[in-house]
Amino acid sequence: MEKGIVNKIIKFSNVDGPGNRMAIFFQGCNLNCLSCHNPETIGLCSNCGNCIKICPEKALKKDINKKIKWNSELCIECDMCIKNCPSGASSRVKLYTVEDLIFEIEKVKSFIKGITVSGGECSLQPEFIAELFLQVKKRFPKLTCFVDTNGKEDFTQVKYKNFVDLTDKFMLDIKAWDEDEHIKLTGFTNKNIIKNLFYLKELDKLFEVRTVVIPEFLNNKMTIENVSKIIQDKNIRYKIIKYRKLGVRKENLIGINSPTKDELEFLEEICKENHVKDIVII
Numbered sequence: 001m002e003k004g005i006v007n008k009i010i011k012f013s014n015v016d017g018p019g020n021r022m023a024i025f026f027q028g029c030n031l032n033c034l035s036c037h038n039p040e041t042i043g044l045c046s047n048c049g050n051c052i053k054i055c056p057e058k059a060l061k062k063d064i065n066k067k068i069k070w071n072s073e074l075c076i077e078c079d080m081c082i083k084n085c086p087s088g089a090s091s092r093v094k095l096y097t098v099e100d101l102i103f104e105i106e107k108v109k110s111f112i113k114g115i116t117v118s119g120g121e122c123s124l125q126p127e128f129i130a131e132l133f134l135q136v137k138k139r140f141p142k143l144t145c146f147v148d149t150n151g152k153e154d155f156t157q158v159k160y161k162n163f164v165d166l167t168d169k170f171m172l173d174i175k176a177w178d179e180d181e182h183i184k185l186t187g188f189t190n191k192n193i194i195k196n197l198f199y200l201k202e203l204d205k206l207f208e209v210r211t212v213v214i215p216e217f218l219n220n221k222m223t224i225e226n227v228s229k230i231i232q233d234k235n236i237r238y239k240i241i242k243y244r245k246l247g248v249r250k251e252n253l254i255g256i257n258s259p260t261k262d263e264l265e266f267l268e269e270i271c272k273e274n275h276v277k278d279i280v281i282i
Contacts, residue, residue: 003095004128007041007120011108017146017171017207019113022105026129027093029121030152031186033175034252035212035243040082041120043089051081051091060091070094098132102139114144114168123153126163133166144168146207150175151193155200169207170200177223185218197230208237213259213267215243220259224267228274237278238271240264 005027010016016023029042036042047068052060059074060081068091081091096104105115115136117129133145147163148171155164174197175190176182182190200206209227213220228238242258264281271279 006096016116022115024117026119026122028124033186037247040090043087045089045091046087054080116146118148123149130162130166151196154192155196171208173210174227176218177226206236210239212241215259228271228276232275238276239280
């Protein structure tokens with residue numbers, strides 16, 4: 001039975017889509033953003049065992065298959081394993097079957113409007129998520145299924161058909177419009193991301209687009225101008241996010257500060273001029 005690699009589950013979240021939602025964060029990412037606030041979700045554990053040696057509570061060990069096994073009851077979340085991981089990963093992950101996650105959703109179904117899968121990058125496990133969404137729709141028809149994605153994978157490919165069809169709405173990151181800037185920030189091209197922006201909009205599957213404003217480093221005006229023109233007059237939220245240093249790897253974006261209130265208001269005005277109906281500044 002296929003299993004999903006899950007970094008954490010937040011049972012109640014009001015920032016991962018509309019209403020109160022269960023947010024499931026999958027491990028592993030296909031980008032390496034300099035501005036990433038949860039870099040421990042990028043890599044996958046190599047089972048090197050370094051974390052076992054430094055864990056003060058002996059919450060990590062190898063199982064019979066020589067895979068790292070995490071005991072959440074012993075863990076005190078000191079983050080020593082994450083800080084010292086040579087793979088830049090987290091050993092504090094769990095493998096869930098679809099039935100395991102359905103069991104978790106069952107506990108809170110009366111208190112949420114839906115589930116949101118995030119990451120890392122959840123679209124790296126499309127078959128698993130498609131099956132999860134299928135079971136959610138069968139067993140909890142009142143709950144909606146949302147995907148929070150960086151959009152790097154090409155969702156028009158056949159392998160993503162069920163994944164896209166079973167998703168009610170997507171929340172898509174547009175980090176930079178200029179390809180060279182995007183490569184500088186993430187290490188990869190944004191061609192599929194822009195392609196997915198148009199594709200999901202035409203399918204009426206786009207709930208929200210998000211851009212993190214990083215002054216001096218990115219041409220934020222170019223990005224927000226182009227995106228706002230594409231989503232204008234649609235019921236698509238544009239969330240403009242203030243870059244914050246907290247949680248970012250210290251060696252990255254040295255000397256870059258958060259945008260000022262005036263800078264954010266200027267970008268908001270661009271959205272208004274392009275007839276974006278729903279603008280959120282955070």
